[in-house]
Amino acid sequence: MPRILVAAAAEQRQLESINFRAGKLDFDGVDPELGMHLLNLHWNRQHHSFLITYRPAFMRDMACNGPYFSKILLNAIFYGASKFSPRLDLRKDPNDVRTAGWQFRNRVRDLLGQALDHSEITTIQALLQMSNSLFALGDEQSAAWVYAGTAFRMLVDVGLHVDAAMMPTMQRFSEEDLEIRRRVYWSAYVVDKMQSLYQGRPASLRAIDGQVPIKFMDTCMFSFPLWPHYRPLFWSPHRPLHRSLTIPLTVP
Numbered sequence: 421m422p423r424i425l426v427a428a429a430a431e432q433r434q435l436e437s438i439n440f441r442a443g444k445l446d447f448d449g450v451d452p453e454l455g456m457h458l459l460n461l462h463w464n465r466q467h468h469s470f471l472i473t474y475r476p477a478f479m480r481d482m483a484c485n486g487p488y489f490s491k492i493l494l495n496a497i498f499y500g501a502s503k504f505s506p507r508l509d510l511r512k513d514p515n516d517v518r519t520a521g522w523q524f525r526n527r528v529r530d531l532l533g534q535a536l537d538h539s540e541i542t543t544i545q546a547l548l549q550m551s552n553s554l555f556a557l558g559d560e561q562s563a564a565w566v567y568a569g570t571a572f573r574m575l576v577d578v579g580l581h582v583d584a585a586m587m588p589t590m591q592r593f594s595e596e597d598l599e600i601r602r603r604v605y606w607s608a609y610v611v612d613k614m615q616s617l618y619q620g621r622p623a624s625l626r627a628i629d630g631q632v633p634i635k636f637m638d639t640c641m642f643s644f645p646l647w648p649h650y651r652p653l654f655w656s657p658h659r660p661l662h663r664s665l666t667i668p669l670t671v672p
Contacts, residue, residue: 490542499524547571
């Protein structure tokens with residue numbers, strides 16, 4: 421039921437700051453202040469483009485190593501968010517914003533070798549995140565195309581192109597599972613069409629091959645401001661980055 425997901429999202433919003441202060445969030449070795457800074461940037465900028473991730477599930481599982489969190493997805497998010505940060509230490513070349521997040525891109529490459537052996541939703545999300553970030557650079561379209569193509573293959577392998585509500589094994593999926601599967605499929609579909617159109621190449625995901633309704637149960641983003649807009653703070657070495665954590669964010 422939609423109300424179940426909306427209520428869970430509201431509860432998780434409160435748990436985010438609690439888990440952060442308790443040191444439960446897994447930042448994969450990144451300083452927690454920096455990690456939360458990059459997550460704040462992601463949720464309020466790149467996240468809105470395709471809604472590839474479902475924030476309540478990601479942040480919850482980040483504290484307990486659940487199925488909707490993985491280090492490869494975390495680093496893909498960090499990479500995409502780095503270009504929005506004023507921190508020069510995130511850049512390989514302080515004068516070139518295009519080099520922002522290079523260390524996270526390398527980390528994704530390292531983790532991808534293991535992730536390719538088995539299709540997972542978080543790996544699909546990570547590949548789509550990387551594809552979008554690289555595509556935006558302009559001269560990384562080949563890498564973006566390969567990342568996206570791998571994501572599409574995994575998507576079909578996992579069965580996201582068929583709505584779980586139509587499967588005989590539907591009873592093993594929760595309302596949250598159904599929501600996430602639909603979001604990932606449609607975000608991939610949009611990414612596929614945008615990149616194919618821009619580059620004049622054939623699309624991979626055809627409407628005739630998909631059986632997923634454009635129907636989402638967590639509609640709080642359309643009904644009330646559960647995550648009010650983030651107002652970025654000017655960063656300096658004397659101002660803790662986690663102060664932005666006290667400002668609620670947008671869109672689950």
